[in-house]
Amino acid sequence: MTQVAPPSRPDIKALRVVGAALRYMVETRRDLLMIATPPVIALAIVETLVRLAVPDSAGAPMPGEAAQMEPAALTATLALLLLNLIFYVMFAVAWHRKYLVPQESVTVAGALKWRREKTLFLLRVIAIFAIAGVGLVLVVLVSQMLAGGSNAGATVGGALAALAFTVVFARLSLVLPAMATGREDFRIADAWRASKGNALGMFLILLLPTLFALAVSMPVALLALGLGSAGLLETATGYALLALFGQAANYLVIALTVSSLSIAYEQLAPAPPTRSVQS
Numbered sequence: 001m002t003q004v005a006p007p008s009r010p011d012i013k014a015l016r017v018v019g020a021a022l023r024y025m026v027e028t029r030r031d032l033l034m035i036a037t038p039p040v041i042a043l044a045i046v047e048t049l050v051r052l053a054v055p056d057s058a059g060a061p062m063p064g065e066a067a068q069m070e071p072a073a074l075t076a077t078l079a080l081l082l083l084n085l086i087f088y089v090m091f092a093v094a095w096h097r098k099y100l101v102p103q104e105s106v107t108v109a110g111a112l113k114w115r116r117e118k119t120l121f122l123l124r125v126i127a128i129f130a131i132a133g134v135g136l137v138l139v140v141l142v143s144q145m146l147a148g149g150s151n152a153g154a155t156v157g158g159a160l161a162a163l164a165f166t167v168v169f170a171r172l173s174l175v176l177p178a179m180a181t182g183r184e185d186f187r188i189a190d191a192w193r194a195s196k197g198n199a200l201g202m203f204l205i206l207l208l209p210t211l212f213a214l215a216v217s218m219p220v221a222l223l224a225l226g227l228g229s230a231g232l233l234e235t236a237t238g239y240a241l242l243a244l245f246g247q248a249a250n251y252l253v254i255a256l257t258v259s260s261l262s263i264a265y266e267q268l269a270p271a272p273p274t275r276s277v278q279s
Contacts, residue, residue: 010267012201017267018208021259024099025252035094035111036251039087044243046083050076051239084250086114089125091251092258093118096180099262120179127188128172136165170202171195177265183272194268205264209257216249 025032050057056073057080069077094111097104143157174195178186195202223245224233232238 010198012198012205012264012267014201014204014208017201017205017263018212018256018260020263021256024259024263025255028098031098031106032095032255035098035106035108036091036248036255038108039091039112040244040247040251043084043087043247044240047080047243047247048236048239050080051243052236055234085122088250088254089118089122090114092176092254093121093180095255095258096177096262099259100177100181100266117180117182120182120184121176124175124179124188128169128175131172131188132165132169135168136161139164166206167199167203170206171199173206173261174202174265174268177262178269185272186269190269194270198268202264205260206257209253209260212256213249213253216252220245220249 054073054076056070057076090112094106097117098106139161140157143160172188172191172195174191175186175188178184178191220242224242227233227238227241233242
């Protein structure tokens with residue numbers, strides 16, 4: 001009796017996936033502009049008004065900086081971060097659905113309407129951060145014990161912890177496209193199993209858009225230098241231009257990351273179970 005070998009797992013090629021994601025963004029650039037432009041403008045306006053009202057507020061302060069901020073500036077900063085997170089989640093879900101549910105017409109109103117799948121998406125993001133964070137803490141603690149107070153050992157341990165966090169987050173992030181499409185049978189544990197053997201590929205799928213982010217942030221940095229040399233950096237014009245270009249860059253990076261994750265999900269995740277029809 002011959003035995004049928006189990007199907008081999010797909011091997012994710014990160015460069016091909018991200019390249020396909022870039023091509024998809026170019027092909028659907030009109031829809032991308034339609035969906036992204038309103039929130040980009042809205043967030044840029046809000047950020048400009050906040051910076052004018054509370055000049056000491058910051059975009060994304062480090063923990064040490066946040067502890068030294070005035071209460072009003074810290075409150076404004078946290079409120080702005082929360083607003084950005086909500087808009088980013090809405091766009092990410094809409095763009096996941098744009099790729100994975102092509103028969104569904106994506107509209108600006110639909111993209112900006114908060115629905116169940118966006119709540120599930122946000123909760124999964126928080127859960128993945130928490131799970132990966134536990135791994136990070138464990139690696140840091142173990143490395144500190146092995147390093148015995150050595151600075152070099154602590155540095156290596158920190159790098160390993162950051163790597164472990166990113167790998168775990170990358171593998172578990174495969175659940176996010178499922179949540180965006182309302183597929184609740186595909187859970188975090190399923191994402192871990194589906195990405196088995198593709199840790200490096202999933203890691204690179206998150207890393208390459210980060211490198212893309214560095215590239216698209218260069219014009220924003222050059223704009224800041226130009227505004228600074230012209231004495232316009234801390235004016236309404238300077239705040240507005242930096243916020244507008246910065247948000248546009250953020251949305252491009254989110255679109256690339258989401259498109260790449262959608263392609264990886266399409267290749268790695270098993271098909272959803274079919275419902276049996278009762279006669």
